[in-house]
Amino acid sequence: MLEEIIKNYLINTKGKDPALFSDPALQVSALGLDSLDMVEMLFEIEDRCGFQLPDPSRYPKMAFREMLDDIEKAIREHNNGELPAFNLEAGK
């Protein structure tokens, strides 16, 4: 679900090519996101999980898959090891 939310946002709002995400070695830097794009993208998760993810400047150095794992880890740490079910639609 986490991956779906982020991919949907990048494709639908930021106009990224869906084909990019079929590469398992996709790097975050290859997505061409500036720092504002990055915090907007993270807000899609923060809005649903209710806390601010730490230090977004780490992500451009990671692979897309690593970033997803890192975000999931942060959410689990915040929820006693659980990954809550998120709505695909943003709450706003």
Added chain:
Amino acid sequence: MTKVLITGMGAISPLGADLPGSFARALAGDCAIGPASADIAKWLPNVLLARAAAEPHTMLDAKHASLDRASQFALVAAGEAMSAAGITPQPGDARRFGVFVGIGFGGAHTVDGLYERFQSAVQSEGKRNPTVVHPLSVPRMMANAAAAAISMTYGLNGPSNTYSVACASSAIAIGEAFHAIRDGYLDAAIVVGCEAMLTPGSLLAWNALRVMAKPDANNPARSCRPFSQDRSGFVLGEGGAAIVLESAARAQARQQPALGELCGYGRSSDAAHLTAPSSAEQVFAMQQALADAGLQPQHIQYLNAHGTATEAGDVVETESIRSVFGDALQQLAISSTKSMHGHLIGASGILEFALAVMAMNSGSLPPTATLDTPDPRCDLDFIPQHARHGCQVEAIMSNSFAFGGSNASLVARRHHA
């Protein structure tokens, strides 16, 4: 000094989704004033509003959906004006093309939404963290958000300035753009006024000022009554309006017809009272505008008054117009179109100026639609109730007088190519 021509205009207002639609409804004397939405009426049952005739986001690309409503109004109005002027994005002289925006309160919808979200999270008993808010909240709510959106949308590299002068904001933006082109600093400018603050938070604040109209028992739409004995205050509106200004040389080089010549701008500050107007400085602003245009009072046939329907405002403006125009009042027709579209605060100056230019070109003057019982102290020709057609108008004036004591007066005349 170069002549400055108006080559395009646009508006999204309570009267219409575009400027021709807004002007047609103004000529019909149709008042676009109605009750507030349930979330506002719950606390303020008597408050009236003039909502825009269309939802701005439905007229824009999806990428603009998250902008503050005021910026969306700005983009819609700018789109109509730029299209009317035949200007497409990335003009070849982009560094000589400026953006001038007037807005009274930046990002009211974003600010209200932020606090509403915060309060709701506080009351969620720990389910949501109140501090998690959208990272673009600041760029959405900043006063120059609309100027930024316009300069980026059209690729304009000249100055992108925002004027926040309450009710005179967009009149000042027009005047400053006019002088920048006239004095050779720029060749063209898109000038926009926008305002969107019909939110619960800002209406609480306006209500506390005790300047809002009370609902007319028979017809709430006719509750804003400038220059009337039974006036009770103004009605807050929302929307945007835009004009494209160009040096005569630029417009001629691309054979773009002009809608008029912007020729006079006067401004002054009362330096006296926060809200009560001063006639002396209003007179000075109007006289400066006439002198700037090289015109005499008898050259103006139509004046769009500030006319907010407050006791102090109407009576002082009447005195000021009488002082400036003297004997020339015999051939001066005046109206307050706020009677129909409400008070758009930062967007009011430019919407009213655009309506006045439409009146000049069509010879049809919009009325003070709700003027049934004139205040004896306001005894000028305020075009009561019904529009006047078949008028020969060579030049117009538009007044905007703001809280804070800032006054602006603009003059435009027909352009004979």
